[in-house]
Amino acid sequence: MIQSALSGDLPRSRVLSFLLAAIFLVLAFTPFLFSGSQPINTAAKICIFIVLVASYDLLLGYTGIVSFAHTMFFGIGGYGVGLALYGWGPTWTSAGLGLVIALVVGTVLAFVIGLLSLRVRAIFYAMITLAVASAFAILASQLSEYTGGEDGRSFRVPPLLRPGSVLFDIPAIGLRVDGRVLSYYLVFVSALLLLLAAFRIVNSPFGRVLQAIRENDFRAESLGYNVVYYRTVANCLAAGMAMLAGAMSAIWVRYTGPDTTLSFAIMLDILLMVVIGGMGTLYGAVIGATLFILAQNYLQKLMGVASEATSALPLIPHLLHPDRWLLWLGVLFILSVYFFPNGIVGKLREMVRGR
Amino acid sequence: MSRPVLETQGLTIRFGGHAAVDNVSCAFHAGSLTAIVGPNGAGKTTYFNLMSGQLPATSGSVQLDGEDVTRLSAAERAKRGIGRAFQITNLFPNLTVAENVRLAVQAKARAAASLWSRWDHHVEWIKRAEHFLEEVNLQDKRASAAAALPHGDKRKLEVALMMALEPHVYMFDEPTAGMSVDEVPVVLDLIKRLKAAGDKTILLVEHKMDVVRSLADRIVVLHNGQLVADGDPETVIASPIVQEAYLGSMPAAESKGAAVS
Ligand SMILES: Nc1ncnc2c1ncn2[C@@H]1O[C@H](COP(=O)(O)OP(=O)(O)O)[C@@H](O)[C@H]1O
Numbered sequence A: 001m002i003q004s005a006l007s008g009d010l011p012r013s014r015v016l017s018f019l020l021a022a023i024f025l026v027l028a029f030t031p032f033l034f035s036g037s038q039p040i041n042t043a044a045k046i047c048i049f050i051v052l053v054a055s056y057d058l059l060l061g062y063t064g065i066v067s068f069a070h071t072m073f074f075g076i077g078g079y080g081v082g083l084a085l086y087g088w089g090p091t092w093t094s095a096g097l098g099l100v101i102a103l104v105v106g107t108v109l110a111f112v113i114g115l116l117s118l119r120v121r122a123i124f125y126a127m128i129t130l131a132v133a134s135a136f137a138i139l140a141s142q143l144s145e146y147t148g149g150e151d152g153r154s155f156r157v158p159p160l161l162r163p164g165s166v167l168f169d170i171p172a173i174g175l176r177v178d179g180r181v182l183s184y185y186l187v188f189v190s191a192l193l194l195l196l197a198a199f200r201i202v203n204s205p206f207g208r209v210l211q212a213i214r215e216n217d218f219r220a221e222s223l224g225y226n227v228v229y230y231r232t233v234a235n236c237l238a239a240g241m242a243m244l245a246g247a248m249s250a251i252w253v254r255y256t257g258p259d260t261t262l263s264f265a266i267m268l269d270i271l272l273m274v275v276i277g278g279m280g281t282l283y284g285a286v287i288g289a290t291l292f293i294l295a296q297n298y299l300q301k302l303m304g305v306a307s308e309a310t311s312a313l314p315l316i317p318h319l320l321h322p323d324r325w326l327l328w329l330g331v332l333f334i335l336s337v338y339f340f341p342n343g344i345v346g347k348l349r350e351m352v353r354g355r
Numbered sequence B: 001m002s003r004p005v006l007e008t009q010g011l012t013i014r015f016g017g018h019a020a021v022d023n024v025s026c027a028f029h030a031g032s033l034t035a036i037v038g039p040n041g042a043g044k045t046t047y048f049n050l051m052s053g054q055l056p057a058t059s060g061s062v063q064l065d066g067e068d069v070t071r072l073s074a075a076e077r078a079k080r081g082i083g084r085a086f087q088i089t090n091l092f093p094n095l096t097v098a099e100n101v102r103l104a105v106q107a108k109a110r111a112a113a114s115l116w117s118r119w120d121h122h123v124e125w126i127k128r129a130e131h132f133l134e135e136v137n138l139q140d141k142r143a144s145a146a147a148a149l150p151h152g153d154k155r156k157l158e159v160a161l162m163m164a165l166e167p168h169v170y171m172f173d174e175p176t177a178g179m180s181v182d183e184v185p186v187v188l189d190l191i192k193r194l195k196a197a198g199d200k201t202i203l204l205v206e207h208k209m210d211v212v213r214s215l216a217d218r219i220v221v222l223h224n225g226q227l228v229a230d231g232d233p234e235t236v237i238a239s240p241i242v243q244e245a246y247l248g249s250m251p252a253a254e255s256k257g258a259a260v261s
């Protein structure tokens, strides 16, 4: 059954399978395993980024397209749902309508960018997407009347998803399911389904053509594959998935703004996650997103502990001071890219083959 | 004679001022194997590229089955039945040998747009791919990455990709170049079988004159981008222009089957 859910594309490494199972189980039960808001926020962010990074992998890892417009689509999804909830009131109808509008606008945009520019060389395409994404970010902050400008918009979600709505609460066994928990499972289940859909796509005949194009577009064309058509469809699919991730994010954080959805910093994060995890595997998206977000959220704490523990030693506590966390994050990334050029998933699979 | 399957009229391409293919008019018919010979740099590969669409012509036209395909992309021409095996091996390096061939089978099957069906459930394609792997004797390497193959096997896979397209025009560009002596017959037998089928249009660029003699119904000679001789093998090889311009002063070596270039 697992084999069929994953479209026959198994992890092919015992360590990887174990890691994936652990991530899956922890994410599936986060609301009941941990207390406080940070763990569940982190878990939701991991779910959202798994979808976002997987959709980027569809472009970069599977089709060989370098795009810097991925956060733009993430933003379109977020703004679509967010502004609809803000403007038309916190109902399911406005959320759904906002999402549909976002999907239509975003897909048309992805289609046009793809058709106009996917026939040019890869580097030009990267430049064009960079320009379009920057223009879009500027537009979003300029149209502050509608978008809330730099401040973004906070909005309310449908009543069922609010913390105040308690579905059931059994204090004796500590089981409490409120709107927050429900929101989390909305995010979790959506992420799971989207990831499985992505597995389905990359393991379809269509998905193999994308890989063929990545490997050798000239030969793919000579076999009769219309490369521009395939690239454009891949672009639209990846954009669609990124928009859904944006919608999930909006529902979860109940806020949409340029910094959380459109910023170039997020684009860089996505790139790092996909490279660290391992391009062209989808599993890499899961591993990369999970590790990166855990590091982002917990490295500082970990360093605080380490700094305390080594306070008797010279210099080391200073190096391990929580304020230096970004430095260490950078070092970790350089090391991981240096030692695992094919990402963590690539490395784990190599180890299996090596034996 | 029947209508040609593939025909070029005044076909020309210039790179800067240099005409790599210069006003070549030639027609190819079903059921015939035409060898295209000429020294290195004569424009043979470029002529192929113009016919199969990898390069756009500066002037002139290409007709396929009576249709003008001069402005069509390589993909469109492939769909209309032009198959191409490249001189410089052109594979999907990180995919397996079997996947390489299946991509060609799938291109022929035209069901490639299927987004939701599973690639490993198309049993029919798997069987077809296996058939073409066996034709070039690569069935034992089906699971290795194309990039990991030795040179001779890459050349065979290159040919298998074209075979799996099941085109009606086959364009072989030095298919046996760099192959070891014992590998060459696999490819030559394959070409012989294609020829025996009787309805294919086969174009072959080949340097080994003994191979050309044994396979070709006709020889076309290119020199400096121009068509300088065209006719049945014995006549062309004996013609003064070929002796002078192409075979030069090596009739002895040529009869031993040495590469002429
Ligand atoms: N893309 C290109 N740009 C510039 N010159 C080219 C290009 N392709 C081929 N040529 C030139 O065209 C001529 C014919 O080359 P080619 O067709 O490869 O010869 P052959 O296959 O007969 O050995 C050569 O002089 C080569 O340098």
Ligand SMILES: [Mg+2]
Pocket (backbone or CB within 6 Å): B044, B045, B046, B087, B173
């Ligand atoms: Mg050549």
